[in-house]
Structure formats: C-alpha cells, structure tokens
Amino acid sequence: MARLPLAAAGVLRTQRIYEAIRSQIMSGALGAGAALPSTRSLAAEWGVSRTTVTAAFEQLIAEGYIETRHGARSRVAQGLERAPREPDMPAPRPEPATLSAFGRRVERFPAPPASGPEHLVADFRYGDLAAGDFPLRAWKKAVNVALARRLPRLRYGEANGLPELREALQGYLWRARGVRCEPDQIVVVNGSQQGLDLCARLLLDRGERAVMENPGYGLARQVFLAAGADVVPVGVDGEGMRTEGLPPARLAYVTPAHQFPLGSIMSIARRRALIAWAESAGAYIVEDDYDSEYRFDVSPIPPLHAMDGGRRVLYIGTVSKTLSPALRLGYVVVPDALAVAFAKAKRLTDRHTSTLEQEALATLIQTGAYERHVRRVRRRNGERRAQLLAALSAALGNRMTVAGADAGLHVVLWLNGVPRAREGEMVQLAQQAGAGVYPITPLYADAATLPRPEVAGLVLGYATLEPSVITQGVQAIRQALDAFCDLAAAGSRS
C-alpha cells in the first residue's frame, strides 16, 4: 500500500484519512466519477484541520485515485473504472436474498394499495383523517410541555409505556368503554398494528389455527399468515362474525364494535357464544376496537373485554382514528398472565414507544382535552356521514345498498346493478369521473368460499371530506354507474 512522503505530526492522521478514502475507492463503495465531500465537511466530521484533509487529497490526486477541476468538488478518477481490487475483496455482483421462512412469506405479500390518482374531485380512501380535524394547538402545547420538562437525564423508558400514560389510559378506557384493567396490563404500542404483531408472535406458533372475520382487516390477516398460522376465514353477517360451528383454534381476531369492513355490530348473543368458545377451546380473543369512538345511532355495547373480565380477551385500541394515523400510538390491554411476556417482547422489539409522544398523549387525556376532541370529531364525522348518506340516496336511490353506517368512519356501498366480477371496471370508471373509490373484494380471503353479495362493493371512507366535496364525489360515482350501465346495455345489444 502506498506510503506518504511526509514526516511526523499530522502525518498519521493524513495517512489514515488517505487510506480510508482509498479503501472506499478500492472496494467500489466509491464509484468512478463519484463526488467526494468537501474538505471542509470531512475536516469537521473527522475532527481534524482542513490542511490534514487537503494533504490526503493531494496524495490521492498524485496517485491518480481522484481528480479535481478548479472550484469543483474532487471526484473519483473517471479513468478508474472499478480500480484493480485488493486480493480478498468480494466482487460487487448482486447477491440473491436469502430470507427466513417469515421473510419469504412477508416478501410474497402484495405491495400496499397505491392511493388514488391525484386531482380527484373526492378521494374516499379509508383510513385518512382531515388535517383540519387535528387538535394542532393542544398537541403542540402538550409536545412543548413534554420537551420543556427537563428530565434529570435522557434515558430509556419502561417497555410497556410511561406510567403516567398507562394510568391515564386506564381511566379513559373505563370511562369511554367500560374496560377495567390495571395499568400494568396495558402495553403502549406504535399503533394497533404493533399490537397485532405482538399478539401473533406471542400467541401463535407456525401451523396453529387462527380464525378471523371474512371479509376482514387485511393487515391482520397478513400478520397471522406471516407468523405461519393457518388462518381460517369465518363469514360475517348483520350480527358480526358467525359463531356457530367455530373450529377449535388458538386465537380469534374480531372487530365487534364495528366489523371491518361490513360495519355490523356483534350481537350480545354472538359475543357470549364467542367467549364460551374461547373458554372451551382455550383460545385467546383479539378484540380490535379500532374506531369505537365513532358511534352514531347506536348506544354502546360493552366490549368483549368487559364481558369476560379480560381473561381471554386482548383489547387493542389506537388514536389513529381520533388524532392521526401518522402518530403511531396505540395500546393493548392483556390478561395478567400475559403482561410480563408482552412487556419483555415490546422491549426486544423496539425498547419502548417514543417517550415524547407518550407524554403528549398522557397530557391530553389528563387535561380532558382528548375526550373533548373526541366528542368534537365525532360530531364532525357524524355530519360528514349524514351528508354522504343523504347524497347517496338522492343520487343512487335503490340502485345501491349501504351497509355499516351506524358507526365508524366508512360505509360499504353495494351497487345492485353491477356484477361482482366487474367491480374493477366500476372503480376505474369512478376514478375517471373524479371519485377515488376502493373495491371490497381484496378484503375477502383468497380462500373465501363463503357467501357474499353477487354485486360489486365499494368501501367509502369520508373522514377527510367536506360536505360539498362529498356531494360532488357521489355525483361522480353516479356518472360512473350510468356510464357502466350504458356500456353494459351496448354490450348486450351488440
């Protein structure tokens, strides 16, 4: 390896810097023509004088590794196409991925659905919230309070969450949902998705059976499939997931307060049957209460968790539907016997959820600002919902059937005239007319041999849309439906 013709002092550093850059070039990490950082930024980064860096650069120039044009950044010499490589350096040909079984299952999952095209009149994408509904001032204040609260030191927090937040959540869950638990049964997670992932990892072994609603929440199904579970889809009707003839399983995933996506509310009888099934099967029930803050015509029904006292029910909640999906804050209420395993698993997973945001949410709940906000957005979304239902019946009348409008932030629109096989065409036509609408078919398990309406279904989220926009969006859907019928008629005539 070339040596520098210099002596003493800064030499050693210059030498090391020279070799660091040279070895990046030799290893191909620095391709021909690649720009080097400025001597200033390298000097600052490496904590040496610019002279030291410049000396190293001069040597590299002298040896033809890099070249420099006046004023411009130094670059790896153009002539130097993949310089002669040092003996034991690997060739940079790409390597095929060698993944675990989990990795191979995950890699095969479909890519997340692209959001609708830009410039839509109205995008009914489900899951988004209106930025205008975010309690900006209150959150800002809470974050700054948290920032200003100078802890004696910055340290890792408790894996299952800040004690203040778990206490605040304990009170909120009891007031809002009749869920009773100890703060140590609450695990603060990064949104309900992490809660689902922890449940799958801690409760399911490869090849074990999990039952879940069909149609159902796609990312829940993926989490259970990724864990290697045998996921059995169970039909859903107006009373929620069917409970007669449930097969034995290790786990059941349900959304009893507002079935996703169909929107039915699980009847008391089914709730009791499900709990009795879990008792006899020795199974756990994962109750995903993802949008229960939004109830319109209905009075609350106690969650499964309240009905079985949290013995076999794991209760998952989130602020993604009340504050923002971008925050990544949720919680799982677990049975006593599972609390230690969940806390230890959360610690291995990512230590704990961001302390700053946990503190901010705790402040919001403690001051009552969170519940005031929930009531406000419930009212706003109630107005959006009313507007949507009115616009739909005015524009489509008996050409459609709406399902699941009693609660939540979305409805399912069944288009009576459109055969299920042509759902995709309707989605296309609607987008062309300016309405972003999303097909229900992907929410059915591939394995689904279960009855479902023979007609096309659309999932319409409305939480981001203002009333006037909702009306225009529904008009666009109507145009699309008319266009579809014309095509169909033309087709049948020809």
Next chain:
Amino acid sequence: MARLPLAAAGVLRTQRIYEAIRSQIMSGALGAGAALPSTRSLAAEWGVSRTTVTAAFEQLIAEGYIETRHGARSRVAQGLERAPREPDMPAPRPEPATLSAFGRRVERFPAPPASGPEHLVADFRYGDLAAGDFPLRAWKKAVNVALARRLPRLRYGEANGLPELREALQGYLWRARGVRCEPDQIVVVNGSQQGLDLCARLLLDRGERAVMENPGYGLARQVFLAAGADVVPVGVDGEGMRTEGLPPARLAYVTPAHQFPLGSIMSIARRRALIAWAESAGAYIVEDDYDSEYRFDVSPIPPLHAMDGGRRVLYIGTVSKTLSPALRLGYVVVPDALAVAFAKAKRLTDRHTSTLEQEALATLIQTGAYERHVRRVRRRNGERRAQLLAALSAALGNRMTVAGADAGLHVVLWLNGVPRAREGEMVQLAQQAGAGVYPITPLYADAATLPRPEVAGLVLGYATLEPSVITQGVQAIRQALDAFCDLAAAGSRS
C-alpha cells in the same frame, strides 16, 4: 333480565345503558365497591342527556346493583360480592398463559437491570444522555415546523420511512461514515433495537446459527435467541471479534467501530477476514454502528458496509447516542435484494415510524443542525472522558486497567485486586459509597467458556455526568475498593 318500568322515547337508551353497566357488574368486570364514572362523563361519552344516564342509575340502585352516598360517586353495591353470574359467563378465575415458543423464550429472559439506587453521588449507568446536551431549541423548532406543515390530509406514511428523511440520511451516512447507498436501501426504524429485531425475523430461522461477540450487547443476543437461533459466542480481543476459525453461520453480529462493551476497534485485517467469511458462508453481517459518532484519539476506519459495498452487510445506526434514547429513531441500510422484504416487514410490524419525529430529524439533518450538534456533544463527551480517565489514574493508579477509552461513551474498568467471583460485592460497595456502577459479567454469554480477565470488571458510562461529579464518583469507587481490600485482608487474617 329485569325490565325498566318506563315507556317510549329515551327508554330504549336508558335500557341499553342500564344493561351495559349491569352486564359489566354481572361479568365481574366491575367489582364490588368499584366507583362508577360520573353521570356527566358517561352522558358526554355516550352522547346522551344526563337525565337518561340518571334514569339508568336509579334503576340499578333500585335493583341493588349500585349504591350512592350523598355527593359521592355511585359504587357497585358492597353486598354484591361477585353477583350471581349469568349462565354462559366464564368464571373469573385466573388463566395460565399459553404462549408461543417465541413467547416462552422471551418470558424466560431476565427482567431489565434495575437502575442504581436514588441519591447516588454519581450514576455511571451506560446508555443515558445528559438532558442538558439535548438540542432543545432546534428540536422544538423542527417539531413545530413539522406540526405546522399542514398536509392535505393525515395519512399513513411509507413503511420504510419519509423520503425526505431517507434522502437526508443518505447524504449524512456518506459524509459521516463513507457509507454509500440509495434512499430505497434505507429503512427508518424505532431505534437500533427494531433494526436488530427485523434482521433476526427476516434472516434467521429457528435452529440456524448466528455468531456474535462475547462479551456483547445483551439485547442483540436476546433478539437472536428469541428467534430460536443457535447463538455462538466468539471471543473479543484488542482487535475486535476474533475471525480465525469462525464456524459457518447465517448471520454475524458485530460492533466493529467500538466493540460493546470492551471498546476495541476491529482491525482492517479482521474486517476483511469477516467479509471473506460471510462470502464463503453465504452469511449476512449485521454491523451495529451504535456510537461511532464518538471518536477521540482515533481517525475513522471505513465501516464494513463501505468495504463490501453493502452486499452482505446490513448497517444499523441510531440517534440514541447523539440526540436521545427516548426518541426511538434509527435506520438500517440493507442490500438491494432485501429492501422489499424489510419494507413489507416494517409495515406489518407497525406501519411506519412516527411521521412527526421523522420530519423533525430530516429538518435537523437538512439544515446542518444535526452535524453541528454531533460535533458539540462529541466535544462535551470528550471532556467528560478526559476527566474520567484523569480521575481514575489519579485515584486508582495501577490498581486498575481501563479498556475501550478511544471511542464511545463508556469505558471498562478492570479492578486488578478484585477476583472476578467477587464483582457483585464490589458493585454493592460502590453503590453504598455513592457510585452507581454496573458489572460486566452479565454481558458475557452464559455459554462463555472463553478466556476473560480473572478480575472484576465494571462498565462505566459517563455521558450524563459533569466533571466535578465524575471526580466524586471515582472517589466513591476508590473508597469501595479500599473497603473491599480491608475486608479481604480481614478475611485472610481470620
């Protein structure tokens, strides 16, 4: 079930509320003596009038389910010890946990080490940072900028991280570490711990072999053990992990820039040998660059990632040592072939990392504030380090040997006079004297049959301590050592 003697109108709602509370009592979710929420908060929560709630309460009182004292909250009747239970309601006896194999492995891990007792003169706990070093103003500004940036809607972000942040990190990694990658090879995670967990899940199958440094980072070992891997501990010396005779494996975990905990820097020769081993074994190398921002006497050595062009090396970095461990922000640079699997796995795990904090970090890096901050804390911690080394040699002289002081935020203190078997006693004595110190033994794998110094070792973190405190802390360690020697002498005399 009892019916209410009321007619029409609000009746149905009163009836439902009555039944909701009653079923919580019947199911045991609401124990005898438990306080009910105020009628006001229930009315607000359920979106009904207080009269409606009061009517339900009156009925419950009439039927003896709840009782109320003047002015006080209503409570579940004291007499009502676990009321007669409805037929299909499960008995509330506790249930043994039934965990997956992963869950059983995780549950067996030791609880996290308790932090030292309060009121210590100096706590040398490793991993904490000084709150005073946090760039409060800059971070606050960046967070508020992010909050003020009104997105058209609040929506889920990209699983592998905000594009702005991944681009900012691409530039930073090249300037600071000579790591070259495309933004799509970067996965933003919740601190390096989540990066480790994703590597274990995506790259290791149960029973496969992973090699790692011994002594080494405990939570890395736990992550690999939790995945069911066969974790092979490999000895560490002054040149980092030994590479001669490495067994074939799927994965190697190393901290080449500053071995945790011993602090040695992996030599170029060993780095090349490790990469060659990975090539021949078809293994991946997980390079944990957890504290490489802190270099004192040494010039940078290019990371393994730069040496192999990122073909078999997954590079993990974090801001836990520069900004705060409470933020939970880190990143993994993965080979092209793994990028899709990592992004999809991150989505299943928790959708994505908090958008707000990703935006704030992106702003800090884009504006140069992050690198200015890194230089500032590097200087501060260099001063703390110098103070610690000076104090140690003044107080302990040749009674100790210090290791790993060239980089990072901690040193290892070997106490020449104290046999390894009595490390625990020394830790106790030091705490009694007012110094929180932490034993090195837990960082050795249980399976460790490898040579290690016969004397007691302590891991001393100094990033939270001011110079005067450091001196006092070292004095306390010295007192403890003297006390230990007196005891030993007394012991040998008797």
